[in-house]
Amino acid sequence: MISITLPDGSVRQYDKGITSMQIALSISEGLARNVLAAEVNGEVWDASRPIEEDSAVKLLTWNDAKGKSTYWHSSAHLLAEALEALYPGTKFGIGPAIETGFYYDVDFGDEPFSSDDFKKIEDKVIELAKTKSEYIRKPVSKADAIAYFTEKGDEYKLDLIKDLPDGSITFYTQGNFTDLCRGPHIPNTGAIKAVKLMSVAGAYWRGDESRKQLTRIYGVTFPKASELTDYLHLIEEAKKRDHRKLGKELELFAFSEKVGMGLPLWLPKGTALRERLVNFLQKAQVKAGYEQVITPHIGHKNLYVTSGHYEKYGADAFQPIKTPQEGEEFFLKPMNCPHHCEIYKTKPRSYKDLPVRLAEFGTVYRYEQSGELHGLTRVRGFTQDDAHLFCRPDQVKEEFKKVIDLVLYVFGALGFDNYTAQVSLRDPNNKTKYIGTDENWALAESSIIEAAAEKNLPTIVEYGEAAFYGPKLDFMVKDALGRKWQLGTIQVDYNLPERFELEYTGSDNQKHRPVMIHRAPFGSLERFVAVLIEHCAGNFPLWLSPEQFIILPISEKYEEYAKKLSDELKDSDICGLIDFRDEKIGRKIRDAEVKKIPYMLIVGEKEATEGLVSVRKHGTGDLGSMSIEEFKIQIIKEITV
Ligand SMILES: [Zn+2]
Numbered sequence: 001m002i003s004i005t006l007p008d009g010s011v012r013q014y015d016k017g018i019t020s021m022q023i024a025l026s027i028s029e030g031l032a033r034n035v036l037a038a039e040v041n042g043e044v045w046d047a048s049r050p051i052e053e054d055s056a057v058k059l060l061t062w063n064d065a066k067g068k069s070t071y072w073h074s075s076a077h078l079l080a081e082a083l084e085a086l087y088p089g090t091k092f093g094i095g096p097a098i099e100t101g102f103y104y105d106v107d108f109g110d111e112p113f114s115s116d117d118f119k120k121i122e123d124k125v126i127e128l129a130k131t132k133s134e135y136i137r138k139p140v141s142k143a144d145a146i147a148y149f150t151e152k153g154d155e156y157k158l159d160l161i162k163d164l165p166d167g168s169i170t171f172y173t174q175g176n177f178t179d180l181c182r183g184p185h186i187p188n189t190g191a192i193k194a195v196k197l198m199s200v201a202g203a204y205w206r207g208d209e210s211r212k213q214l215t216r217i218y219g220v221t222f223p224k225a226s227e228l229t230d231y232l233h234l235i236e237e238a239k240k241r242d243h244r245k246l247g248k249e250l251e252l253f254a255f256s257e258k259v260g261m262g263l264p265l266w267l268p269k270g271t272a273l274r275e276r277l278v279n280f281l282q283k284a285q286v287k288a289g290y291e292q293v294i295t296p297h298i299g300h301k302n303l304y305v306t307s308g309h310y311e312k313y314g315a316d317a318f319q320p321i322k323t324p325q326e327g328e329e330f331f332l333k334p335m336n337c338p339h340h341c342e343i344y345k346t347k348p349r350s351y352k353d354l355p356v357r358l359a360e361f362g363t364v365y366r367y368e369q370s371g372e373l374h375g376l377t378r379v380r381g382f383t384q385d386d387a388h389l390f391c392r393p394d395q396v397k398e399e400f401k402k403v404i405d406l407v408l409y410v411f412g413a414l415g416f417d418n419y420t421a422q423v424s425l426r427d428p429n430n431k432t433k434y435i436g437t438d439e440n441w442a443l444a445e446s447s448i449i450e451a452a453a454e455k456n457l458p459t460i461v462e463y464g465e466a467a468f469y470g471p472k473l474d475f476m477v478k479d480a481l482g483r484k485w486q487l488g489t490i491q492v493d494y495n496l497p498e499r500f501e502l503e504y505t506g507s508d509n510q511k512h513r514p515v516m517i518h519r520a521p522f523g524s525l526e527r528f529v530a531v532l533i534e535h536c537a538g539n540f541p542l543w544l545s546p547e548q549f550i551i552l553p554i555s556e557k558y559e560e561y562a563k564k565l566s567d568e569l570k571d572s573d574i575c576g577l578i579d580f581r582d583e584k585i586g587r588k589i590r591d592a593e594v595k596k597i598p599y600m601l602i603v604g605e606k607e608a609t610e611g612l613v614s615v616r617k618h619g620t621g622d623l624g625s626m627s628i629e630e631f632k633i634q635i636i637k638e639i640t641v
C-alpha cells in the first residue's frame with residue numbers, strides 16, 4: 001500500500017500503482033469526470049499514469065491553471081491530427097499551450113494555407129474529438145524514435161530528438177496521430193467540445209531567422225460551446241475597451257516617435273484625470289500619516305552601486321549620462337527607493353520617530369526592448385505612486401494593515417470590487433538564499449498573514465515566491481471583463497536598510513536597523529490608468545472625468561446663459577465645457593455621448609428665462625429639468641468620494 005496526501009491534508013491508502021483517475025473515482029464519479037490531469041509531488045502527470053510511491057496528489061480540472069494548460073496542449077495534438085488528416089505530408093514543429101489556448105508550428109510544404117481553411121479544420125477537430133480517443137503514453141528508445149520520424153520524413157521532430165537523452169523519450173498517440181512529447185495530456189479527446197482557430201502567422205523554426213519559416217496556427221478550445229461563445233464575446237469587448245484605442249478617442253494620451261517610443265505624452269484631458277488620481281491619493285496619504293517628498297530624475301552612479309541596482313541592472317538599463325568636465329556618471333532613476341533611503345539618513349531617528357512614511361509621485365525610467373512596449377502598460381518612463389515606510393520590526397503588522405486599508409479605499413473609489421491578496425513567502429526548505437535574519441523573516445511573514453486575515457482579505461499564500469530581500473503581498477484584481485491584473489504591491493525589504501546602513505536608536509539606547517516597506521497602490525499611474533480605462537470602458541467615475549459636464553445651447557441666443565452657468569459650476573470645482581458649434585441639438589447630444597461626457601446640460605428659451613437646466617446623463621438618458629442649485633447639489637454629492 002502507498003499513502004496519498006490530498007491538498008486538504010487528508011491521507012488515503014491505496015494499492016501501489018494506483019492512478020490519479022482511480023483516486024478521483026474513489027472520491028466521486030463527478031470529480032473523475034472533470035479530472036484532466038494531476039499534480040504528483042509538484043509535477044503534472046497524466047491522470048492514467050501509475051503512482052508507485054507515497055505521494056502528494058492534487059487532481060487538476062478545468063478550474064486549475066495547470067489543468068487548463070494540459071487541456072490546451074492536448075488540443076494542439078488534436079489540431080495536428082486534424083491537419084494530418086486534411087493535409088497529408090504536413091510536418092510538425094512544436095505545439096505548446098499558451099496563456100489562452102495553444103499553437104502548432106507546421107510545415108505545409110508547397111501547399112498554400114490561409115485562415116479561409118480554418119472552418120474545415122475546426123470541423124475536423126470536433127469530428128476527431130467525438131471519437132474520445134485516449135492519449136496513450138509510450139516510452140521509446142532514441143533509436144526507435146529516430147526510425148519512426150525518419151520513416152515519416154519529419155525533419156523537425158528529428159531535430160528535436162537529436163537533443164534528447166536516450167531513455168527520456170516518450171511518444172503519445174491519440175487516434176491516428178503519434179507525436180514526440182513528454183506530456184502530460186488529458187485522458188481523452190472527448191473533453192474537447194468547442195474549438196476556434198484564432199489566427200495564423202509565420203514563425204522561424206526554433207526562432208532562428210536563418211532557418212525555415214513555418215506556419216503557426218493559433219487556436220483555443222473549451223469543454224463547453226457556451227464557454228467559447230463567452231470567450232469570443234470577451235475578446236470583442238476587450239477590443240472595444242483597448243486603452244490605446246480609447247486613449248486616442250478620448251484624447252487622454254499620445255505617443256510620438258520623435259519624442260521616443262514608450263514615452264507617453266499626457267494630453268490636457270488625460271492630465272486632468274491623472275491629476276485627480278494624484279490629488280485623491282495624496283489626500284488619503286496625508287490622512288494616513290505620510291510625508292510628501294520630491295527627488296531628482298537622475299542619481300549618481302554611486303547611489304546605485306550602494307543600492308545594488310548598478311550591479312544587477314546596470315548593463316540592461318539606460319546607459320549613464322556623463323558630465324562634460326568631471327566625467328561623473330549619472331543614471332536615469334529606475335526607482336525611488338535609494339533616494340528615499342538618503343532622505344531617511346538626513347537626521348538621526350529614534351524608535352519614537354518610527355514609522356517614517358515618505359511618499360513621492362516619482363517618475364522613473366526603465367529600459368524595455370522596443371518590441372515589449374505596449375500602450376501605457378509597458379513604457380519606458382512612468383510615474384509610481386511610490387512610498388517607503390521605515391519602521392521597527394514590531395510595527396510591520398500595523399503598517400501592513402494601514403496600507404491594506406489605503407489600497408482598499410483606492411479600489412473602492414474606482415469600482416474594483418473583485419480582488420484577492422497573494423502573500424509571497426520564503427521557500428521553507430531553502431532559507432539560505434534570503435537576506436535578513438530568520439527571526440525577522442518569521443515575524444514579517446506572520447505579520448503579513450495576520451494583517452491580511454484581520455482585514456478579511458481573501459488570501460492565497462505562495463511559498464518560495466518571496467523576493468530574496470523580503471516577503472510581500474500583492475493584490476490581484478479582476479476587472480469588468482474578468483481579466484486579472486496585479487495592482488497594489490506591499491513589499492518588505494531587509495536589503496536596502498542594510499546596504500544604506502539605515503539606523504534608529506532603540507529604547508535600549510542601541511542602534512537598530514529599521515525594516516523598509518515599499519508600497520504603491522496604483523503601481524504606476526500609466527499602468528493604472530490603462531487598467532482603469534479598460535475596466536470602465538472609458539466611462540470614468542464622475543469625480544475622475546476630465547469633463548464632467550457639457551452645456552449644449554439650443555442656439556446662439558443662449559450662449560450668454562450657458563457661460564453664466566458654466567462659470568457658476570466651475571466656481572464649485574465642477575469642470576466641463578460649452579458646445580458653441582452651430583449644430584442641431586440632436587447632433588450635439590450624439591457627439592457628447594460618443595465622448596462619454598457624464599452630464600449634458602441643454603439650455604434653451606425656457607431654461608434661460610427660468611434659471612433652469614435640462615439634464616441628460618450619459619448612458620441613462622433624460623433626467624428632466626431642474627434648477628442650477630439642484631443640479632449642483634446632485635453632482636457634488638456624486639463627486640464626493
Ligand atoms: Zn504533448
Ligand SMILES: [Zn+2]
Nearest residue numbers: 335336337518
Ligand atoms: Zn521602493
